[in-house]
């Protein structure tokens with residue numbers, strides 16, 4: 140009989156399946172668990188993450204499967220070991236300490252065993268693996284974002300993967316035995332990056348690297364067609380581009396456990412990549428745009444309108460039964476349309492339909508654009524009797540804009556004036572330009588929410604928001 144029982148991830152999953160699991164209730168209900176996003180995708184653990192002593196605890200399975208680390212469980216010692224690249228973290232159930240590569244560290248909350256599931260402090264683990272952890276007050280959700288760690292170059296390296304002895308003739312399959320999409324072509328036109336796979340869905344993540352300027356596109360759960368390799372031994376290739384933005388497109392089978400394809404665009408200057416179509420399909424079209432300075436090429440002020448929430452993140456539920464995301468988008472589109480009539484303003488939207496955009500991407504969009512102003516639009520929620528309009532800012536460079544905007548906004552709504560307030564909302568915190576977040580009124584208030592979905596009200600408020608933007612930009 141073995142004294143030490145070390146199970147692999149597979150048997151850990153079997154254990155998890157045999158033990159009773161708690162149902163994952165409505166993720167918007169804070170009592171039922173904390174919504175958790177990784178690289179913009181919402182994770183759906185079978186056991187809800189929960190907050191213990193102000194620390195978000197998530198099931199071990201999330202750490203293993205989603206954050207791409209190896210998890211070992213020592214039953215007798217009640218010890219979990221998490222390994223990712225050179226980092227090895229060891230924790231013991233109910234002990235508020237961890238060891239990172241042999242160095243002891245204190246934990247704010249100890250790992251716990253709940254209904255047979257091990258819950259671990261996600262921030263501690265993620266941050267030690269180079270994953271950014273952000274808590275968003277507006278959505279009450281945790282956002283995990285993989286960041287390029289350390290110096291720029293090693294993260295971008297298009298390295299040859301380890302040979303695991305897989306037969307090259309065998310089609311690649313994922314952990315569940317499903318076929319992995321095969322990328323058949325990677326093409327760069329004047330301003331578009333086109334990626335086509337034979338089947339399945341591609342969900343890339345994009346990040347820029349500077350000095351020299353590069354844009355990195357990682358596509359998890361995908362393999363490259365060997366026909367694309369110009370160097371078979373390193374499973375990589377490259378093409379020279381005639382695009383105005385890109386000099387060379389390089390790509391490789393970056394990882395095979397799990398499968399990841401990496402594409403690196405060597406840039407001629409600074410530009411940003413946004414997906415025009417194809418996310419979650421087999422064909423992607425990315426559009427490159429110049430990320431020039433303020434009143435740059437066009438000589439216009441760039442104003443980013445950010446309708447809060449979207450898609451699976453509905454925001455607050457209005458008393459009249461509609462979602463906040465709907466109100467935010469309707470308001471945002473009205474402001475955008477009015478701004479388009481302004482000769483000195485070039486408006487942009489972080490979303491113009493019912494899609495989900497992670498908070499960091501909203502901020503990054505405005506930063507990459509070198510926007511002059513950022514306006515996030517929301518509806519508030521508390522109790523039925525709550526009423527009033529609020530304008531939020533966070534950075535000191537945004538106080539003036541908040542005051543100017545509120546002077547126009549509050550009288551236009553006709554609701555109670557709850558004033559200008561400072562709060563560390565993510566979108567107004569990470570943006571480099573004056574940035575504000577508007578809580579137009581309370582959707583939890585039946586009267587106020589009925590007014591807020593009224594067309595005439597929205598037009599009036601949109602005009603007031605535009606007036607605030609124009610005054611801030613000193614446009615007569």
Ligand SMILES: [Zn+2]
Nearest residue numbers: 447454517518
């Ligand atoms: Zn909101």
